Amino acid sequence: MKESEIIRVFMSEIKDKILGDDAGYIKFNEDWILITTDMLVWRTDIPDFMKPEDAGRKVVTMNVSDIAAMGGKPKAFFFSLGVPKDIDENLLRRIAKGIREGSRRYKIRVISGDTNDVSEIVIDGGALGIGKRLLLRSNAKPGDVVCVTGELGRPLLALILWSKGEDIPREVLEKARDPQARVEEGKILSEVANAAIDISDGLSKELWEISMASSVKIVIEEDALPIHPTVKELSHNPTEIALSSGEEFELIFTISPENIPDIPFDFTVIGKVEKGRGVYIKGKGEMPILGWEHFVGFGNAKR
Amino acid sequence: MKESEIIRVFMSEIKDKILGDDAGYIKFNEDWILITTDMLVWRTDIPDFMKPEDAGRKVVTMNVSDIAAMGGKPKAFFFSLGVPKDIDENLLRRIAKGIREGSRRYKIRVISGDTNDVSEIVIDGGALGIGKRLLLRSNAKPGDVVCVTGELGRPLLALILWSKGEDIPREVLEKARDPQARVEEGKILSEVANAAIDISDGLSKELWEISMASSVKIVIEEDALPIHPTVKELSHNPTEIALSSGEEFELIFTISPENIPDIPFDFTVIGKVEKGRGVYIKGKGEMPILGWEHFVGFGNAKR
Numbered sequence: 338m339k340e341s342e343i344i345r346v347f348m349s350e351i352k353d354k355i356l357g358d359d360a361g362y363i364k365f366n367e368d369w370i371l372i373t374t375d376m377l378v379w380r381t382d383i384p385d386f387m388k389p390e391d392a393g394r395k396v397v398t399m400n401v402s403d404i405a406a407m408g409g410k411p412k413a414f415f416f417s418l419g420v421p422k423d424i425d426e427n428l429l430r431r432i433a434k435g436i437r438e439g440s441r442r443y444k445i446r447v448i449s450g451d452t453n454d455v456s457e458i459v460i461d462g463g464a465l466g467i468g469k470r471l472l473l474r475s476n477a478k479p480g481d482v483v484c485v486t487g488e489l490g491r492p493l494l495a496l497i498l499w500s501k502g503e504d505i506p507r508e509v510l511e512k513a514r515d516p517q518a519r520v521e522e523g524k525i526l527s528e529v530a531n532a533a534i535d536i537s538d539g540l541s542k543e544l545w546e547i548s549m550a551s552s553v554k555i556v557i558e559e560d561a562l563p564i565h566p567t568v569k570e571l572s573h574n575p576t577e578i579a580l581s582s583g584e585e586f587e588l589i590f591t592i593s594p595e596n597i598p599d600i601p602f603d604f605t606v607i608g609k610v611e612k613g614r615g616v617y618i619k620g621k622g623e624m625p626i627l628g629w630e631h632f633v634g635f636g637n638a639k640r
Numbered sequence: 641m642k643e644s645e646i647i648r649v650f651m652s653e654i655k656d657k658i659l660g661d662d663a664g665y666i667k668f669n670e671d672w673i674l675i676t677t678d679m680l681v682w683r684t685d686i687p688d689f690m691k692p693e694d695a696g697r698k699v700v701t702m703n704v705s706d707i708a709a710m711g712g713k714p715k716a717f718f719f720s721l722g723v724p725k726d727i728d729e730n731l732l733r734r735i736a737k738g739i740r741e742g743s744r745r746y747k748i749r750v751i752s753g754d755t756n757d758v759s760e761i762v763i764d765g766g767a768l769g770i771g772k773r774l775l776l777r778s779n780a781k782p783g784d785v786v787c788v789t790g791e792l793g794r795p796l797l798a799l800i801l802w803s804k805g806e807d808i809p810r811e812v813l814e815k816a817r818d819p820q821a822r823v824e825e826g827k828i829l830s831e832v833a834n835a836a837i838d839i840s841d842g843l844s845k846e847l848w849e850i851s852m853a854s855s856v857k858i859v860i861e862e863d864a865l866p867i868h869p870t871v872k873e874l875s876h877n878p879t880e881i882a883l884s885s886g887e888e889f890e891l892i893f894t895i896s897p898e899n900i901p902d903i904p905f906d907f908t909v910i911g912k913v914e915k916g917r918g919v920y921i922k923g924k925g926e927m928p929i930l931g932w933e934h935f936v937g938f939g940n941a942k943r
Contacts, residue, residue: 376722436653437653457758459762461722461764
């Protein structure tokens, strides 16, 4: 079964409706408690240009990013580790060191840990956050503009170059090895934006998630996409790379145009929200859902 | 490496002191938010007398039990699932059904889920709880009595009989297949007890955890141990079984004797807390740390 099919089967039995945003949430007094978990599977998620410290940091980042995408403030990290009995102690130390570095970067504490004997290395990380106002995928409104932080394409470009055995330029490797969660941006957006999602699986897939959850049409301007200069330079199809590149951990958000002056950080307007359904590239028709597996036999290819 | 060694190495790098209770916790306004995760590994944790629904229920119970042991009220369940791509859809449905049953039993919602491609089935469950006053392992005080809920020994007896290919009596199988977390007891104890821990790994190991964390001596009366009648009947060494049997999810707690009249549920006083160090059986010397691997090549034998 594909991951999407596994999720569908599982959720149809569990029957709790709340599943399906970047993080789960429950109301507590005046606030929202946010919880997310995201499992890193060494074999499929860690190409060998990443160091064990990068993997540890990444498992913190990918969970913190889910809290940021909901407009929450991350408060704590927790994990369950599954490793083979014969794991190398030095490898274990280096993963732990990465987790420590990640938790310090985001100023959160590691509050719970568990280890288990599993035949391959899995690190199931989790983050706890607090939010005042949530940014849901389902809250995009016709009239909003669609925006994204940062520049896109480097994580996928790194995988493509790596899979071909080619050199990876330093600025590309940096982003691929050590992406950062947009925590400050998420907190600010929680006050002014309508919907948000982080780019875990690629811009095109995330835009479709917003479109479907909010029952709106999204129209993107291809020329507006903030594609990283090195991606433009080295790739024959930079737009496709930008639409497909996952684990960017940039935030996509939709916001009413009059609230844009309230945003103090850099971002790019890439399109708009309209009445209707689907995601379109202006002048080119419906946007396909592109993923990494389109380019390399790695990473999300597993899904 | 053994699990204890893996934990030691990992924690020495992470350097956050709070790790090491049943659940992690952070203060939030006037309350404590409690988080725990506990990974179930199918190959080592699910003997074939358990059904997939039992496994789903158990992963909820073992996490909720950690919240109960801290004196918290469980609020939500979340999970990351790792399964091989060729997993049988019916098996998946039955695990999900067990998770649904477990979350209904404890009146909590399933708020977040994630699935991944892992070469063997792992279900990393987690629970979120809220507490007013925490029951820490480190808070046992000389003068306290040591108490335990329920009757001990059945989960291990079931494994022993199963490993020998013998019939498992119904009342033994029931507890082994479907243990229950002591949620109501934990909430009441949060107001009156000093320390608590749930029995995941066996009474002897948990008593040592309290003794070490609280820097106290614990003296147990062997004759007072609430050993289940069928365990007494079928085993040559019922005390050893009771000290070793894990996944009971009963609560061990220490409490000042004057608070005992405030407890409205059944429990057994099994010993007392004194100044000093270590865990002793009265008249017999130091209590060994016994585990399942002592009896059967299964379960905690992995550690």
